[in-house]
Amino acid sequence: MSEPLAQYRRKRDFTGTREPAGKALQARAGSPLSFVVQRHQARALHYDFRLELDGVLVSWAVPKGPSRDPDVKRLAIKVEDHPVEYGKFEGDIPKGHYGAGHVDIWDSGTWTPDGDPRRGLASGHLRFTLRGGTLQGAWALLRLGKDDKQWLLRKLDDEAAVEGDDAEASPGRRKPASAKAAKTTTKAAASARPAPAGRRASLPAALVPQLATLVDAPPQGPGWSYEVKYDGYRILCRFQHGRARLVSRSGKDWTERMAPLADALSALDLPDGWMDGEVVCLDERGLSDFQLLQNALDGRTGDLSFMAFDLPYWDGADLRRLPLSERQSRLEAVLAALPEGGPLLMTQRLEVADGTEGRAAWAEACRLSLEGLICKRLDAPYVAGRGTAWLKLKCRPRQEYVIGGYTSPSGSRAHFGALLVGLRKDGKLAYAGRVGTGFTAATLASLHKKLRALETAASPFGGELPGPGRYGRGPAAVHWVQPELVAEIRYASLTQDGLLRQASFVGLREDKPADEVSGENTADPPAPSGARGDRVGNTLITHPRRVIMHDPDTSKLDLARYYEAAGPLILPHLQGRRIALLRCPDGTDATCFFQKHIGGELPDGLERDGEHLLIRSIEGVFAMAQRGVIEFHTWGAKEPRPDEPDRITIDLDPGPDVPWKAVAEGAQLARGLMEEIGLAPFLKTTGGKGLHLVAPIRPTQSWDTVKGLAHALANELARVIPERFTSNMSKVRRQGRIFVDYLRNGNGATAIAAYSARARAGAPVSMPVGWDVLEPGRDLRGAAYNIRNAVAAARELGDPWRGYEAARKTVGPRMLKKLGL
Incomplete structure (x- = not known):
């Protein structure tokens, strides 16, 4: 008995029914795949x-039968697989037998999957084309719920679509090729459509919007819709008696503020209802631009557009209880009837099958300089407030801050120097840093006018500001204002004290009350339906909540999720290199130890190079995280030439009393010497108190030669600038100096891998950075980059090592001679 048909045969007595038992399974190579729809009058009528x-x-029971109307989705219950011969079965199944009743072939033909059908079935999103007597064109099956039983069968909009089609009714009329061309007036067309499924209800006077929760990774599993995150104002549009009213997320009426848009929407003469969306101003590339939006609201430029993404209520029906897929299908139908070039547009959506494709879509969105993505559960209702059915993935750190003051201008700057901003914490305004860039001349003038009107004598911040004297001298250096203005700020990262780094002004947020601006924390993405939330890739993380590091508390699963998110970043720095591992099975509070060898069978993603270990795929990183590994260290050589190093690593290890400014200056001095002898060093943080300068070289020399060159570099720095550097590792000699550690370049020695976490407070990360980031006033040590911000920072910074391969140099006699070797 073939396993796929075991359930089918177990349910039937073939001595009493004419249904075929089925022959041995045999896929028909090269033959078109068949499909059949059978009308089955059993205890209840349904279609198979x-x-x-x-x-x-592969079979589904469709209670109401297929519909060729794209606006109608049919519930499809997955049942056991049937033999291919069943496709020709018609007649009666005797009383007392499973499925007793009459069976007719309602339609049949061939089908062609769109892509890999097995992957589509596994992911819960199967698209295909039918060529039957009645059913034609593009279709889709979408899985719902936690198990494999409930699906939706839907016709996709094309030439074979039939409006109002029902399996038990007479054939409907064919939809025109252009739905827009078939409509005379929008209101008449919308009213002519069948009433949307949903609870009949009067038009609500107000609506509380659904909100998205910020996460740092896409949700796993299928069943999610991905939309572009726009750089605009979240607005709900209420249509009543032909007039459009625009309401902010906090309930403020913005109709007058956006009067041209409200008038344009009113001219569409749509039925009563509520649309949810974003008001944006698009640039010449079609991307939303918040500064253009600000200018448009000030009457200086541009037209506004309403990007609609949901339809909570429409034409007498409350649609909030329906799944998102149904609501957006209704929304598409309404927008399809509108004339082109109007103010009402459909949000851009992406076809994403699962979390892996979601991560790729997120990376592409960031590459295109979009704000990010919004992920929404396709089967979820519209629920007021913030929850996990809507998630947002940002491409760069950005959020609202309250303005509490500003500094006087200096140099050629007019009006003011920088904004002092904060967040609401426990009823007080907590200082969060200063913002000195991102202003145009017009913005400086208009914002200064608003700030002066709000000036007050007392600081609105709770407690003293850090860094006395940092903002200049004299009573006019800082001007306090009443904390009423909200600014959108883009920034690179936060310090350990929660202060902004590299903050840039984006615009004022007039849609958000200042007393509600308390910051936004990243949440974990929800676990896939029916799946374990503690699985990373194919690896099950045991003891996922075990705290392995502190400040803040970091769990074993937090670390594994970081390596999942950072996989494309760290893998190129690991593959092909022998590795050493720092394991802390019970966390950093217990025993940690280095490991270079693993006995027994290796987990997936790892392989051996003799007695050494190599990472083959990201699954190997996940497997090591499951075994308590926090840090990944790598050799300075790469396969297939492990005896000839391909890089030189100079480790600048400052003494405990060396300030950051001296470390930053020391790195530039070391860079100068390395470039002078012909090397091209790249920079990365160590996650500790120092920096690494890594110079790519061609693998032509032995370990001894390369180590000798590194030693000579260290000695030269110590000879030329003895007050700054030492090449002696003695702690006494390191007081007030930077130890230039050349020992990373010996055979068997290792250095922390780029993007590896460190087993230290704050869960820091060894982060590749550009030389332009190395500033005396920006401390990159410790947890400045950590597992919570490193991936976002990498997207923000781009790849600072993108010229690494092209920068390889040959270590030869000329280079060695410059150092006296």
């Missing part, structure tokens, strides 16, 4: 929808 695949008919 069957697709041939791998020698069986």
Whole structure:
């Protein structure tokens, strides 16, 4: 008995029914795949929808039968696979037998999957084309719920679509090729459509919007819709008696503020209802631009557009209880009737099958300089407030801050120097840093006018500001203002004290009350339906909540999730290199130890190079994180030439009393010497108190030669600038100096891998950075980059090592001679 048909045969007595038992499974190579729809009058009438695949008919019971109307989605209950021969079965199933009743073939033909059908079935999103007597064109099956039982069968909009089609009714009329061309007036067309499914209700006077929760990784599993995150104002549009009213997320009426847009929406003469969306101003590339939006609201430029993404209420029906897929299908139908070039547009959505494709879509969105993505559960209702059915993925750190003061201008700057901003914490305004860039001349003038009107004698911040004297001298250096203005700020990262780094002004947020601006924390993405939330890739993380580091508390699963998010970043720095591992099975509070060898069978993603270990794929990183590994260290050589190093690593290890400014200056001095002898060093943080300068070289020399060159570099720095550097590792000699550690370049020696976490407070990360980031006033040591911000920072900074391979140099006699070797 073939396993795929075991359940089918177990349910039937073939001595009493004419249903076929089915032959041995045999996929028909090269033959078109068949499909059949059988009308089955059993205890209740239903239609059996069957697709041939791998020698069986994969089957669903569709209670109301297929509909050729794209606006109608039919529930489809997945049942056991049937034999291919069942596709020709018609007649009666005797009383007392499973499925007793009459069966007719309602339609049949061939089908073609869109892509890999097995992957589509596994991910819960199968698209395909039917060529039958009645059913034609593009279709989709979408899985719902936690198990494999409930699906939706839907016709996709194309030439084969039939409006108002029902399996038990007479055939409907064919939809025109252009739905827009078939409409005379929008209101008449919308009213002519069948009433949307949903609870009949009067038009609500107000609506509380659904909000998205910030996460640092895409949700796993299928069943999610991905939309572009726009750089605009969240607005709800209420249509009543032909007039459009625009309401902010906090309930303020913005109709007058956006009067041209409100008038344009009113001119569409749509039925009563509520649309949810974002008001944006698009640049010449079609991207939303917040500064253009600000200018448009001030009457200086541009037209506004309403990007609609939801339809909570429409034409007498409350649609909030329906799944998102249904609401957006209704929204598409309304927008399809509108004339082109109007103010009402549909949000851009992406076809994403699962979390892996979601991560790729997120990376692409960031590459295109978009704000990020919004992920929404396709089967979820519209629920007021913030929850986990809507998630947001940002491409760069950015949020609202309250303005509490400003500094006087200096140099050629007019009006003011920098804004002093904060967040609401426990009823007080907590200082969060200063913002000195991102202003145009017009912004400086208009914002200064607003700030002067709010000036007050007392500081609105709770407690003293850090860094006395930092903002200049004299009573006019800082001007306090009443904390009423909210600014959107883009920044690179936060310090350990929560202060902004590299902050840039984006614009004022007039849609958000200042007393509600308390910051936004990243949450974990929800676990996939029916799946374990403690699985990373194919690896099950045991003891996922075990705290392994502190300040803040960091769990074993937090670390594994970081390596999952950072996989594309760290893997190129690991593959092909022998590795050493720092394991802390019970966290950094217990025993940690280095490991270079693993006995027994290796987990997936790892392989051996003799007695040494190599990472083959990201699954190997996950497997090591499961075994308590926090840090990954690598050799300075790469396969297939492990005896000839391909890089020189100079480790600048400052004494405990060396300030950051001296470390930054020391790195520039070391860089100068390395460039002078012909090397091209790249910079990365160590996650500790120092920096690494890594110079790519061609693998032509032995370990001894390369180590000798590194030693000579260290000695030269110590000889030329003895007050700054020492090449002697003695702690006494390191007081007030930077130890230039050349020992990373010996055979068997290792250095922390780029993007590896460190087993230290704050969960810091060894971060590749550009030389332009190395500033005396920006301390990159410790947890400045950590597992919570490193991936976002990498997207913000781009790849500072993108010229690494092209910068390889040859260590030869000329270079060695410059150092007296």
